[in-house]
Amino acid sequence: MRLLVFAGAWAAVWACGLSAESAIDPCTQHRHYGRLDEAERCFAKLTFSQDPYVRAEGFWGIGQFQDANSQFRAAIAIEPKNADYRVRWGRLFYERWNKPEAEKLFREALEITKDHAGALLGLALIASEGFEAKAVELAEQALKADPKLPEAQELLARLAVEDVNFDKARQEAEKALLLSAEALDAMAVLASLDVLADKPATPWFERIDKINPRFAEAYAYTGHVLILNRRYEEAIGYFQKAIERNPRYLDAHSELGITYMRLASEKKAREHLELAYENGYRDPATVNSLRLMDSYKNFQTFLTPKAEVRLHKKEADLLRVYFQPELERAIAAYEKKYKMTLKSPVKLEVYPDHEDFAVRTMGMPGLGALGVTFGYVVAMDSPSGRKPGTFHWASTLWHELSHVFVLAATNHRVPRWFTEGLAVHEETAASADWGDRLDPTILQAVKEKKLLPVVQLDRGFIRPKYPAQIIVSYFQAGRICDYISQKWGFQKLLDMMHAFAGNTPAAEVIEKQLGMKAEAFDKEFLESLHKQLATPLEKFDEWSKRIRSVAAAAKEKRHDDVIREGSQIRDWFAEYVEAGNVYEFLADAYLAKQDKKSALAELERYAKIGGRYPPTLKKLAAIEEEMGRPKEAIATLEKLNYIFPVADPEMHRKLGELCLSHGDVHMAIREFEASLASRPLDLAASHYDLAQAYMKARRVEEARDQVLSALEAAPGYRPAQKLLLELSSKKKEDH
Amino acid sequence: MAPPAALGGGVRLALLLLLAVLSAPAATFYVTVAGLGGEPEYEQRFAGLAKDIDKLLKASSGSTRVETLYGPAATKAKLSEVLGSLANQATPQDSLVLMLIGHGSYDGFDYKLNLPGPDVSSIELASMLDRIPGMQLVVSMTSCSGGAVLALKKEGRAVITATKSGTEKNATVFARYWAEALRDAATDTDKNEVISALEAYRYASEKTARFYDTQKRIATEHAQLEDTGKGDPVRDPSAENGQGLLAARFALLRLGAAQAAAAAPEKRKLLEKKETLEQQIAHLKYQRAAMPTDEYKKQLAALLLELAQTQAEIDK
Structure with missing residues (x-):
């Protein structure tokens, strides 16, 4: 985002001596009031100043960033102890997407002047881009260092918007307006809050237009906020309005291009991204998005009645066999379950290179690690990635x-925790062994009572306060939906989904649909969760110690010890199926003692509970086949098809052979083709x-x-x- | 059937070499060396692989010409003794396969295989091998093994290394897949019941590449082959780059009953016919890019059917 140019220049005025201020101030005033041509002429004049710092601001103002950089270097050479210059130089780097250099300069400024408000603000801006929790803390420190710094107040307002804490956002923005009645970014925050709340009209855009009719930043910011809230189509309109206000505002072209790309409108996406790029706007998101679109020539698109599947050519023949039917199956299941039909085909993109997929999630909060949904467009990693x-x-x-359906049903007005929770719920509803397993970090968070109240749960997805909080939030949201489904029935989740469509706050939806206050729901849910997790919560510490002794016994081939100890602790933390799990230790020990039946039982438990390591599943299939259970061996290898x-x-060939000998010719053909x-x-x-x-x-x-x-x-x-x-x-005979 | 278009001399020679029956040499000597592991885990792994290969070779041919050195016995002196003895025994019709497993080092000039006691350098190895007559295959599966090619390459000797240079220093996994190649019938891609050095190389290098790919690790080894004695080693030997011809002829392991060295006189004509058909098929495959697909398929189907019929006659 580039919303802070004007305010940044103001900071310069605040930061520098009178002579520089008197030179720069008229230019920033022109810009503030939208007189962009005058501003440009004014900044151009500054480039002839005797003062390298003033020249730096001048070059920056007319977009000659390399020259500005050189002049800042010259200014610092003359005044090495000038913290203000370093802060402004840092802001130039920040604006040109070089965060490491910017951070370095802000830190240098802080070494010169402890608690330098501009430097603290700079660090807060950098942290805010990565959705880091310390962004709020740093912005507050900046404000403490200079209580009259509107830009810090505005940043706090924007951070509160991201945290879905809209009341706080409004308060912070209003505080900024008290500091400066013409704080345009604060007004932009207030405008975006009105748009998010679906208010029929907002007075703030009009007020902004009166001060600065070219202030595209306010509209682009609103578009950005809508993107964060997954309202992509609406965001497009605001980016377009931003461009109408100021066609030279390249940030809006870039964001608009990326949004079009997310919605699979490639022609329009390329048009705006190339325009931004050709005019020197080459931030990582723009460059990587263009590169990604260039790589589309390496993909093949397949059409089905309800979907378009885009697969990389190198794996299209293989993955198509599995992805297409699964996609159709899922759509059919959800249409029935959610009692709705989709209005247009789902577009699924599958990326074998994780870096390509990562471009799709750039600038988005949360992990975005496996898949991401933009309305009817789903992008995800390929298993090969x-x-x-x-x-x-x-x-x-x-x-x-599930997100596609929930977003469509709610017109994209749904809290993050609900759509993520329902999606997590659907994974295990599709098959009990799918979805993520309970892991030690989640268990620890539950034990330490780190779960958030439901109405604040969205914050756990956006700005994690501890490293595992995003994963914990997914888990919590999923279990909340499980709990609602178990207690009130699945229909209740659908009722809640439709209630959210009216942009109703979570607390109201919970109270109306579940008949209790959100606080009471939290209490009930947590009691139920603690009951479900009673054994692992109680036994986890002891299990952690004893699984190590099982591992040691396995290493020393003390098979009887593995079996005795492993069998005792196995069910204490039954969901642990990662490396070093008890099932594999037990199975290996049984196999070493020629007890295939017991080994088989352990491996079956492993697979049933969600174990996914391909060599272990293949081992299970081999034992099943060996013990005359071809049907089970087929099921085990088929499970692997959903994983890797x-x-x-060789795995496909084995499965094909099993199917062929078991009379399932069609599946055999599919596997031999694979x-x-x-x-x-x-x-x-x-x-x-x-x-x-075929024969x-x-x-x-x-x-x-x-x-x-x-x-x-x-x-x-x-x-x-x-x-x-x-x-x-x-x-010959046939003839 | 249209006659195949004329082929260039180089391609023709390549084809003839490729088509040459994997002739059973008078004798094949196998020497496998597992060097120092440094750590118990590697020590065990290297010795285990050497033992696996030893077992496979002995089971395959029942040959007593298999010599495997590992653990404290795998010294430079012992290796020199074994190869010295072969220099006295072998004839120009014989073949030698030398397989090296373990850690290697490279100082920018010469490669060394780490052994208990003094290491053996590639120059020393080359000197020992040069005294042995007959066709040779050297498979160096150690780290840094790419640094050995310059010293080892020689006409009549195929050299396979696990790494593309002496600077790929990480422990390798190529040896694991080389051993697997000798065990897996799937290595014999042309189904002639003989695993050639080229087939084993392709199997092991493909599986090695797949290992790094699926584990999402940066590949720290890139296997290569040189068998002309005068070219640069390549990763993908082919008729186009002129590498792989000797390796394709080099019978590393026989899987089924070895083909009869000489057929009964009454079948000689059929064998000649079979060989002609095989040549025609190979020629046709080289022409594929230059002819319409339907025509290619039609000609290929006719030739393959005739070959199958001929083989059935031979098998009667």
Whole structure:
């Protein structure tokens, strides 16, 4: 965001000596009142000043940033102990997206002048961009150092908006207006609060226009706030208004371009992003978004009745087989469950390179780690973009699709905790072993009573106060929705969803729909949660110690000790399925003692509770097959398809063979096709497998094509030769 | 069937080499060395891989020409003794496979395999190998092994290294997949029941690359092959870059019953026909890019059918 140029220049006035002030002030005044051409001429004159600092401000004012940089360097060389110059120089770096240099200069200024308000404000601005909790603290420190610094007050207002603390935001903005009746950024905050609340009209834009009819920043800020609240379509209108006010305001072009990209309007996105880029606006978000769009030529798009799926060409043949039907299945399930139909197709983008996906979440709060939804557009990591076993793509897909429905049903007016909670709830509703498992950090947070009251829960997603708070907030939101569904039925969640559509605050929705105050709900929910987690909460410390002794016994191959100790503690923290889990220790110990039946039981528990490590699941499938349970082996490997279907032609081949021998020809064909699409080393064998499956499905021509492909790879491959002869004689007979 | 278009001399030679029956040499000697691990974990891993390979080789051929050195026995003196003895035994018709597992080092000039006691350098190794007649395959699967190519490369010797240079210093995983390649029938991609050095190289290098890819780790090793004795090593040997021809001929391991060295006289004509068909198929595959797909498929199907029929006649 670039909302602070004017206020920043004011800070300069405050910061510098009279002569500099008298030179710069008329220029900042022109800018403040929207006389942009006059402002530019005025700043241009400053570049001829004798004072390098004034020249720096002049060059900055006319957008010659490199020259401004040089002049700041010259000014500091003359006055190395001038903290104000360093702060202004830092602000230049901040404006040009070089946060490390900016931070360095702010810190240097603080070394010269302890509690320098401008330096503290600079650090607060940097922290605010990363949604860091210390942003509020730093802004408050800046205000303490200079209680008449409107910019710090305005920042506090904006931080409160991000924290969904709208009352506080209004109060902070009003305080800024008391400091300066023409604090335009404060007015922009108040305008955006009115827009967020769906007020039919707001007086603030009019007031802003009267002071500065070219103040695009206010409209761009409102657009930005709408984006943070997932109201993307509405945001577009405000970015457009910003551009109308000041077509040279490149921030708005960039944000508009990114918003269009998020909504899959690529042509419009490129138009605005290129305009920003060509005019020197090259922040990471603009550059990376353009790069991402350039890479779209490497993707293929597939259409289904209700969706468009965009997959990278290198894995499209493989992933399409799994993603398309799963997407259709999820849409059908949600349409039934949420009693609504989507108005347009869902657009799903799957990125094998996590960095590409990360571009989609730039500037957004929260983890954004696995998937993100923009209205009808869902972007997510491909399973190939993650380490095997760390990502359940189907679970993520169902999670994101739930957002599509909730956003559509509420017209994007829904608290973050509710839509995230419902999405988490849907993951395990789709399949009990999907979704995230309870992990030690969550358990610790519950134990230390760190869960937030429901009406404040959104803040846990945005500006975490402790490292795990975002994950804990997802967990809490999910369990809240589980609790509501269990106690009042799933319909109650739908009722709440529709109630949120009226932009009703969470406290009111809870009271009306659940018949109790939010505080009472919190109390009931926490009691229920503590009951559910009673065993792990009570036993966690002891479990932590004893799992280490199980690990030590496993390392020393003391199998009896592993079995005795492991069996005792296994159910104390049953959801722990990550590395070093008790199930695998037990299974290995049983296998070492030739007790396959017990090993199988442990591995089945592991899989059922949500264990996802591919080698362990493959081990389970192998034992199941060995023990004459092919159906279970098929189910286990099919589970793996939802976790890591990539780079494993052998797994697909094994599953294909099992399906073929078990009479499921269609699934066998799918798996052999997947094996081929995974670029197996043994290409001939894979073609041959597929040929056999086609034969069983009586798809003779396709079988012949495959057998010829097998022989093309290995002309002397005897089984394929025999099958070719068989097919040829069959063809003759048919004729 | 349209005759195949004329091929350039280089390609023709390449094809002939590729098509040459993986002839059973008079004898194949296998020497595997697992060097110093430094830490118990590596010590165990290296020795385990050497033992695995030893077991596979012995089970495959029942050969007694397998020599495996690991643990305290894997010294430079012992290696020199083993290779010295082979220099006296081997004939120009024989083959030697030397497989090195462990940690290597590179000082910017010469590569060294870390062994108990004095290390052995690539120059010293080359000198020992130069005294042994016959075709050779050296597979150096250690860290820094790319630094050994310059000293080791020689006409009639295929050199495979786990790393692309002497500066890739991290412990490698290539050896794990090389051992797996010898165990996995899928390595034999052309289904002729012989795992060639080239097939094993492709298997192990592909699996190694996949390991780093799926583990989301920056690849710290890039396997390469040089078998002309005069070129630069390459990661993807092909007829285009002229590498891989010797490795394709080099029978590393026989899987099924070895093909009869000589067919019965009554089948000789059929064998000749089979060889001609195989050549025609190979020629056709090289022509693929230059002909319409339908025509290619039609000709290929006819040739493959004829080959299958011929093979069936031979098998009767």
